[in-house]
Amino acid sequence: MSNPNVCGSTSGNDNTCGSGKRGRGQRGRTKAHDIINMPDGERIQIEVNEWGQPCEGESTAKLTTWIGTLARNHLYCPLTYPKWTNIPQSYKEDCWKAITAKFIIPEVSKTWCLDRLAKRLKDHKCDLKAEYYSKYDSPSDRRKNIDLQLIPLEQWDALLKLWDDKKHKELSDRNKKNKSKQKMRHRMGRTSYAVIREKLRNEDPEKKLPNRIKMFDFTHKRPGCSMDDESAEKLEKMQRELSLQPEEMQQDNDVIDETFTKVMGRDRRGYVRMFGPGVTPKQVFGLEGLRAQRQGQHISELRLENSQLKEQISQQGVEMNEMKSQIAMLMLFMTSFQSSQG
Structure with missing residues (x-):
């Protein structure tokens, strides 16, 4: 050309x-x-x-x-x-x-x-x-x-x-109807995910990349404004799901990504939520990470079941110790009673 x-x-x-053409007071x-x-x-x-x-x-x-x-x-x-x-x-x-x-x-x-x-x-x-x-x-x-x-x-x-x-x-009519159903919107304006991610990374003491839950939280609210109801509900659910994990695993990036995917659903082909254009799942997660993401919901459920089972076993142990203590006290009482009768 x-x-x-x-x-x-x-x-x-x-x-x-x-x-x-534009109306008076509108930005060209x-x-x-x-x-x-x-x-x-x-x-x-x-x-x-x-x-x-x-x-x-x-x-x-x-x-x-x-x-x-x-x-x-x-x-x-x-x-x-x-x-x-x-x-x-x-x-x-x-x-x-x-x-x-x-x-x-x-x-x-x-x-x-x-x-x-x-x-x-x-x-x-x-x-x-x-x-x-x-x-x-x-x-x-x-x-x-x-x-x-x-x-x-x-x-x-x-x-x-x-x-x-x-x-x-x-x-065009179908697209308009689908768009009208979208209630969850980011609040970034013209600022890209990449610029925000870099800003959060620079603010982190260890210069770590923000995870996707943190990116969701930051990009779906504006200073002094409340988050829309659906975004707030999704964020609360992610935080609740993450809190059910063992404490030592709540900072694990794989666990965080599994939690994000469980709540938000799988990313569409060739796209990674909270990363913006030009980034693919293969670039972010690699081949093994991509397979793990596809199985993330199942893995997360297994880990939750395992954690709940451990809690049940621990609770049963506490109850067993209480029963042993009660039996010991009962035996001591019976021994004392027999001695007094003798």
Whole structure:
């Protein structure tokens, strides 16, 4: 690809970068002028964690802003394709080149960047649909009111055809219903799991990574605000389940992960809760850890049964000792009574 206007404006005017109609008092889309206008050869250093996720707050925010700018650029991310997976690899490679032109970031982070790009492109389509499709009833009004500085008419027509498709509408309705059922939400805003994990690690005296229960607790509440009811219920259940384990095992990472999985359910394929995009179960747990996670609920139940059995045996021992003590006292009383009768 030649060097297109990164703003994605069909008019060539930089001031329209990421622009769009918005109501009074509403924040417009970030234009990333500070990144666009960086001197040639200057790049921003990105710190990443052991999984290749950007983990420093300020630089990660700039990177995310830049990725959003690329996602809204129809020259880098054409809107003629229904899904991110349908976009030819050549466009994705051009996006990666545009990222590395502005940021010093290792190749291992490419998966994370492209995953974020896919998410931002999806968000961009949702914004366009809300602003220029759902507001109007007729195809002619939808074509007439589209901001051609945001998207060429031929790409807009492709989106209109997709959104008018019966199967797509049915899928969209199902997704809306499923989303409306979600009552448990994180409170992180734009801050990523990786940035929060690094923050908690730096605050730990031993610089240990926070476990998933701690991450859940931290990310589902805001300072001065209460946690939503379903999140609070899940957290309470995890803490209760963990307290049933022997005290010496309550700090064991495997036991904590088993408890988290028992309450929250198994992670979906290729994803690990509380880690964010770009991290797979194999990376976090390894092959043995992945197998252990799949069997975690069963193992946790066995350990709980074993612990309860030990408690029962211990209680029975106490009761047996009490009975022995009572029998001894009874024998002593009988001996004393016999002696007094003699």
